[in-house]
Amino acid sequence: MATAGTAPLLAVDGVTLQYRMRGHLVTATWRVSFQVRRSERLVLLGPSGCGKSTLLKAVGGYLKPVEGSITLDGKPVAGPGPDRVLVFQEFDQLLPWKTVRENVAFGLAAGRGIGRQEAVERAGEAIRKVHLEKFADAYPHTLSGGMKQRVAIARCLAMKPEIILMDEPFAALDALTRQRMQDELLELWDQARFTMIFVTHSIEEALLLGSRIIVLSPHPGQVREVLEVDPLAGPGRLNGADPEIGERIRRALFRDAAEYVI
């Protein structure tokens, strides 16, 4: 996988995103700009409804900006592609009629020019990385929520995208499983140094997982603060994120006394 560098992999430049409703427009984000460098763990943090998921959808190519541009490796994002893979909060993102192995291999086989043998090998490797070897032939309904999320992450890793887009992937898990998944994600990152954007509205999760944190304002989302945590920090080092950064995040989030639930 790519090594850490300074040239931005992704550039989001002055992006305004809107939903056209019957009779009116909903502006989800307003002139948002940020860049993501290779191997960064960028966290988008902000209150409910500030447009975090909408931004991820736009980076994924599922929503076109009404203003501004999104480029990946210098090329405009014109639609969805295998170079950007999304992992969602929902447990139903797996195909229920396929086994764990088939679910992970499926994304590879679907129109990517990867042969069946290579797809199976890559799936096996990704399944090992998320410690699910024993469940490779199980069906999703037999797995816990945390295990299903591991499968979704394995599917994503197997595709080796340029950037992984995670939309609150652990929000529906119990506290202990969530903590374990966060640690495992950091371990995976330490092995592969992939680039990811991670959406959350938890300050603690942002501090734990982010090498850089972007705080968005309430609806419509605008960039309020950009905080460098430590671009090269690995697992173990992260728990000790500077308390000053947490304080700056809280100040940015509560600046205009917006309703905010941690």
Ligand SMILES: Nc1ncnc2c1ncn2[C@@H]1O[C@H](COP(=O)(O)OP(=O)(O)OP(=O)(O)O)[C@@H](O)[C@H]1O
């Ligand atoms: N499909 C849609 N149609 C119309 N409006 C939408 C749609 N999806 C989101 N919105 C609106 O866009 C704004 C941003 O929503 P979005 O889901 O991106 O926020 P969010 O920060 O991800 O929130 P949460 O943390 O609650 O998931 C909100 O006002 C929301 O109501």
